[in-house]
Amino acid sequence: MIPVQMPVPPNLYALVAGAMFFIGVAGVVLRRNPLIMLMSIELMWNAANLTFMAYARAWLNNAGHIFAFLVITVAAAEAAIGLAIVVMLFRPRPQSNVDDIALLKG
């Protein structure tokens, strides 16, 4: 299926996923655009999924596939709710900075 048949240790996949996860964390911490923060959260979900898939393949156990599927579902729910919140909060405002939204029931 793939031309280069060199084996790859699964821990390398986990390392790549870790890098992706921390890039996502940095996105949430550093950016103040709510959409980009949500996308960074999606990056973190996907990093978790990549480790699931890599170790599922390494152990030949498809539990990882099932839980990656469940994570995708939960991520879809999270994205829908997060985007609904973004739309609700920022439709009446001219600029989007989450630091402007500092009040509960504001």
Next chain:
Amino acid sequence: MLVFVILAVALIASALIVVTAKNPVHSVVALLANFAALAVFYLSLSAEFVAMIQIIVYSGAILILFVFVIALLGAGTTVTDLGANRLARIVTPTVIVGVLALVVLGLSLLHAPSPQGGGMLGAATVLPGGENQIAAITITPGAPGAFGSIADFGRALFTTYLLPFELTAFVLLIAVIGVVVLAGGSVQERRGKAAAREPIAKPERTMEPTR
């Protein structure tokens, strides 16, 4: 290995673009590239079904949702990020902490237990001699048997993991209710809007039959 390196570089680069792009539309496109690379990763891990799900659900549904929200909020909204002073103060610690955490992760992965051949988690044995294990566990493209196929996936999903599956349905139900509550506004608001519309609408309706 070559495929792995190319995909890993694509994955990290597109993730960096997602985080650093000024324009959210650029972030969405980079995220699309990221998800596509991930799907190919999953294919190389012989998880065909999850790769398809990744493309359909993530690239097809979630990203389109993001694009819709960007369109709804309008490209004209000025995106304000942290001020230059505050950003400069935060970036360095964040990067340092991230790199440190990654180094710790890498070191701990060196000593992670490894599977011997196939089998269930219970068959795991930790080989003596730390670093040498990594050479022992490798992933070659193409898994034996039906691993990762739809039949394999579906059988596990609807037998062993039926309860998590049902719970996911519940989570989706809550998500739908939550979105309706959040984006639909409160009941009083809607009644208020309806009441405000009534007086204008009613005279027109009464005029029609008289004419």
